[in-house]
Amino acid sequence: MSNELIELPEGWQWAEFADVTTNYDGTRIPVSSSDRQNRQGDFPYYGASGIIDYVDDYIFEGEYLLIAEDGANLLSRSTPIAFNANGKFWVNNHAHVVQVIKDLVLNSYLRDYINSTDLRFYISGSAQPKLNQKNLNRIPIPLPPLDEQKRIVAKIEELRDRHQRAKQALEAIPELCDRFRQSVLAAAFRGDLTADWREENPDIETAQELVERTTAQLTSGKTTGRAATINIIPGRAALSVGDPQTAVPKNWCRVPLLKIARLESGHTPSRKHPEYWDGDIAWLGIADAREHHGKHIFDTCQHTNEKGLENSAARLLPKHTVCLSRTASVGYVVIMGKPMATSQDFVNWICSDALLPDFLMYALLAENEHLLKFGKGTTHTTIYFPEAKSFHITLPPLEEQKEIIRRIGLFLKAIYKVEQEYKIAQPHLDHLNQSILAKAFRGELVEQDPNDEPASVLLERIRAEREKADNGKKTKGRQAKQLKLEV
Numbered sequence: 001m002s003n004e005l006i007e008l009p010e011g012w013q014w015a016e017f018a019d020v021t022t023n024y025d026g027t028r029i030p031v032s033s034s035d036r037q038n039r040q041g042d043f044p045y046y047g048a049s050g051i052i053d054y055v056d057d058y059i060f061e062g063e064y065l066l067i068a069e070d071g072a073n074l075l076s077r078s079t080p081i082a083f084n085a086n087g088k089f090w091v092n093n094h095a096h097v098v099q100v101i102k103d104l105v106l107n108s109y110l111r112d113y114i115n116s117t118d119l120r121f122y123i124s125g126s127a128q129p130k131l132n133q134k135n136l137n138r139i140p141i142p143l144p145p146l147d148e149q150k151r152i153v154a155k156i157e158e159l160r161d162r163h164q165r166a167k168q169a170l171e172a173i174p175e176l177c178d179r180f181r182q183s184v185l186a187a188a189f190r191g192d193l194t195a196d197w198r199e200e201n202p203d204i205e206t207a208q209e210l211v212e213r214t215t216a217q218l219t220s221g222k223t224t225g226r227a228a229t230i231n232i233i234p235g236r237a238a239l240s241v242g243d244p245q246t247a248v249p250k251n252w253c254r255v256p257l258l259k260i261a262r263l264e265s266g267h268t269p270s271r272k273h274p275e276y277w278d279g280d281i282a283w284l285g286i287a288d289a290r291e292h293h294g295k296h297i298f299d300t301c302q303h304t305n306e307k308g309l310e311n312s313a314a315r316l317l318p319k320h321t322v323c324l325s326r327t328a329s330v331g332y333v334v335i336m337g338k339p340m341a342t343s344q345d346f347v348n349w350i351c352s353d354a355l356l357p358d359f360l361m362y363a364l365l366a367e368n369e370h371l372l373k374f375g376k377g378t379t380h381t382t383i384y385f386p387e388a389k390s391f392h393i394t395l396p397p398l399e400e401q402k403e404i405i406r407r408i409g410l411f412l413k414a415i416y417k418v419e420q421e422y423k424i425a426q427p428h429l430d431h432l433n434q435s436i437l438a439k440a441f442r443g444e445l446v447e448q449d450p451n452d453e454p455a456s457v458l459l460e461r462i463r464a465e466r467e468k469a470d471n472g473k474k475t476k477g478r479q480a481k482q483l484k485l486e487v
Contacts, residue, residue: 005140009443012144013455018137019463020105021065021098025133029059030092044087048094049079058088060097065107067096067114067136074129075120081131082114096136104455104462105141109149112156113141116437142441143459145452152440159436167429173422177415184411185366188404189394191249197403198250206251207354207395211260214354248394257391261349261360264317265385266342269308279305281316282340289325289332289346294365294412298337314341320357322349324364324371326383331371333364347388355393359401362408363393 005014033053036045041056048068068074068081071094084107091097100107122135144152187193205213248254257263266284269276282300289297309315316339323346325332335357342348351357364371371383396404439445 006142006442008142009144009448011148011448011450011452011454012142012443013459015141015143015455015459016137017139017141019459020110020141020143021100023133023137024060024064024097024099025093027059028091028093028095028097030094031055031090044085044089046085046089046091046095048081049073050083052092055090057090059090060085061088062086063099063107065098065100065111066091067098068131069094069096069133070125070128070130072129074123074131077115080111080115081119082111084108084111096131096133101462104146104458105143106146106149106153108153108156110141112153112437113441114139116434116441142443143455144443145449145455146458147452148446148448151446155446156436156440160433163429163432163436170422170425170429173418177419177422181412181415182366182368184408184415185362188408189363189366191252191396193407194396194400194403195249197400201399204251204397204399207253207255207397210354210398211253211255211395214352215259249396251400252394252396254392255395257349257360257393258389260354260393260395261322261351263385263388264315264321264348264350265313266323266344266346266348267313267315268343269304269312269314273308273311276304276308276311277302279303279308281305281309282338283314284323284334284336284340284342284346286325286329286332286343286345289323289334290329292334293332294361295334296337297334297340300340304341309341316341317348318350320351322351322357322360322364324348324383324388326388328380330381330383331364331368333361333368335361347383347385354398355395356398356401356405358405359396360393362405 008014031039031045036053036055039055039057041054043055043058044051045053045055046066048071064085066083066085073079074081085091085097100110117139119131119139122139123129123131124135184193191198269283271277281304283302283304284297284300285302288300304314317336319336319338321336321340323334323336323342325345326347327345349360351360395401436445
């Protein structure tokens with residue numbers, strides 16, 4: 001920070017911090033944490049960043065301004081370094097204790113100025129930053145007329161309230177987007193999203209006919225696990241373990257996923273052989289799925305080679321394979337944008353012509369939270385292959401699958417746009433308070449009133465009163481000394 005002072009509006013005056021405050025640092029008394037344990041009470045005990053404890057006594061009473069004297073927060077500014085302390089309280093030696101001169105400056109005006117301005121020029125030390133009293137006292141303060149300070153403070157509070165409401169509304173957007181996304185997916189797999197489309201397209205091949213026509217396409221792949229009897233999950237869901245036998249929209253059917261998709265496992269080539277991890281075959285891991293959740297993935301963090309595949313149970317899976325993370329972090333879903341291998345943390349489906357990969361991915365996304373209920377384990381939830389083999393899916397006709405994918409895509413694109421706008425708006429809103437304060441202390445937040453008593457007049461009056469008081473103290477001191485000598 002430069003110590004050059006900007007030109008102030010008419011009626012304003014630069015003053016030093018010491019000109020507008022009275023310092024009470026000499027009255028502070030630190031109390032060790034062990035002593036405070038024996039002195040627990042109702043009075044706040046303040047440190048550099050606010051209240052740190054409560055004790056059974058107080059050393060200050062009234063309205064004060066506390067300012068951090070030391071600590072990393074002087075530079076990081078993660079919390080305010082100036083804050084009000086009212087009533088009865090105790091302060092240790094890590095916070096300056098001052099009172100404003102009430103006829104000259106408002107407590108909240110000075111507090112907000114200190115919190116908004118760059119004080120690095122006045123802070124010493126790097127390992128342990130410190131704002132000593134000498135440097136604090138020489139900080140320049142832009143001083144408006146007292147009535148204008150009141151207008152500034154009122155405007156700041158008004159804008160701060162509006163900012164807080166806007167911030168709360170903005171912070172609700174991610175959750176609202178997630179809820180809307182799940183609502184869209186739920187509506188899609190209830191058939192609600194394409195109800196009008198079905199009315200306009202009544203004479204299409206049904207899902208049941210589609211399944212019967214394409215079942216012969218599937219060939220046995222390398223799968224893991226054994227078939228199992230799974231408890232039925234009630235409700236008309238996109239995906240379930242077992243067939244809940246609930247009503248489905250016209251021309252749809254409930255079908256075992258294995259009837260229309262081949263299940264494949266993954267594997268990890270040995271880490272003891274670095275030569276297995278030097279190649280151009282993309283190898284899908286949990287980190288990749290987390291980053292590309294709900295999307296097509298075209299590259300991965302790690303790559304293996306033919307030798308790695310040959311010497312392990314891993315195999316190259318075709319483009320459009322749908323991959324679901326089943327352990328460690330359950331529920332991440334991606335579609336391979338090119339042939340890849342995966343770790344054993346995934347169950348993978350190669351879809352027949354009866355099932356579009358994007359439709360399966362959206363079905364898995366629709367039941368993302370529900371997938372955890374399919375898993376087992378206490379420390380780490382895992383979806384084992386018997387459960388995966390028992391998955392049933394609510395299947396529409398092929399043409400309706402395409403329409404569902406198209407409509408979901410439009411909604412997700414709109415949600416994505418809102419989320420991007422949120423990411424852009426959030427840092428702007430975070431800086432809004434600072435912008436408001438910067439304008440306030442340049443004299444640009446409220447209009448000036450030429451009838452206000454100039455700050456220079458106030459300042460001179462206060463200085464004169466202080467000099468008179470100081471002279472009175474000196475006179476009394478000399479008189480007392482003279483009497484003592486005479487005695």
